[in-house]
Amino acid sequence: MRVVLTRPAAEGARWSADLARHGHQAVSLPLIDIGPTPDPLARRAARDRLPAYQAAMFVSANAVRQFAGSAPELGWPRATQAWATGPGTAQALREAGVPDAQIVAPADDAVRFDSEALWERAAAAVQPGWRVLVVRGAGADGAPAGRDWLTVRLQAAGAAVDQVAAYARRLPHWSDSQRAAAEQAAVDGSVWLFSSSEAVGNLRRLLPAQDWSRARALATHERIAQAAREAGFVVACVRPGLDALVRALESPR
Known part of the structure; x- marks a missing residue:
């Protein structure tokens, strides 16, 4: 499964390595700059x-x-x-x-x-x-x-x-390649992981014209899930933590 990590860059690197050990491909597109x-x-x-x-x-x-x-x-x-x-x-x-x-x-x-x-x-x-x-x-x-x-x-x-x-x-400054990766992940079946409503808001600011209706997301709180739904994502809630995320990724839709 291809997972889009939206956490700040340092956290995204750790999550990418953890997900790789479970056989999942992760792309880091930070939506909050620390x-x-x-x-x-x-x-x-x-x-x-x-x-x-x-x-x-x-x-x-x-x-x-x-x-x-x-x-x-x-x-x-x-x-x-x-x-x-x-x-x-x-x-x-x-x-x-x-x-x-x-x-x-x-x-x-x-x-x-x-x-x-x-x-x-x-x-x-x-x-x-x-x-x-x-x-x-x-x-x-x-x-x-x-x-x-x-x-x-x-x-x-x-x-x-x-x-x-x-x-x-x-708000992070995305490169052209990051913007292209996000646009691709809106339509290619990738799963976006959101742990902040602010991250969802920043995504909408970075790609204001993007249609997210074909994109799937996992959110770590109902408030965050609601923000993602309002952006257009198909969303499910998941408990924070690697084990819960892996279970959600590997469970039937």
């Missing part, structure tokens, strides 16, 4: 303030890696929880030296991996007066960007929430 944060001083200051927070929530593995920067480990404070929305982010925290006992995340066999699933695990511990840091990417204006669902829940529970952008998410 760059340095526009305000590195704010990121470093947030790292220095970590002991002042009862918890720090990371929206993705990229958020963990970019927050850590060039340091091999984060030097995680003993009294601060590290929150992750899924197993990939939790693994990135472990690789950054965060002890397992301080990581709060949905179970590996959870039905979904998102802020709602994380809140189900974290809510009981949150107390009025808590301070929580949310580490995420920056939008086009350089400010932290993303869903505010968890922030609203935390504030309703009496917690104070700070946000910091650990990296910048940008």
Whole structure:
């Protein structure tokens, strides 16, 4: 099966190698470009303030890696929880030296991996007066960007929430060969893998006139699936992770 990977380039390379071991051909067409944060001083200051927070929530593995920067480990404070929305982010925290006992995340066999699933695990511990840091990417204006669902829940529970952008998410610049590969993958039976609604939106910006009605996609969340359907794809939801993706690729349509 030919799979189109839309994750940032570094992640796409790892997924391509993993899929090749399972006999699938992968082409990487990154739909989000990861760059340095526009305000590195704010990121470093947030790292220095970590002991002042009862918890720090990371929206993705990229958020963990970019927050850590060039340091091999984060030097995680003993009294601060590290929150992750899924197993990939939790693994990135472990690789950054965060002890397992301080990581709060949905179970590996959870039905979904998102802020709602994380809140189900974290809510009981949150107390009025808590301070929580949310580490995420920056939008086009350089400010932290993303869903505010968890922030609203935390504030309703009496917690104070700070946000910091650990990296910048940008529209990638595709070469002519990448555009041609995407146009071919719209009609040749390839399966597109989407793990971000933003990626779907960027694809529509890069190829605004493309008809996606003959293209099949797998999405890792219903919100992402809906965005892909609105673009014209035939979409199915799949749990995040390599094993679930391989099962979906090899199951009858």
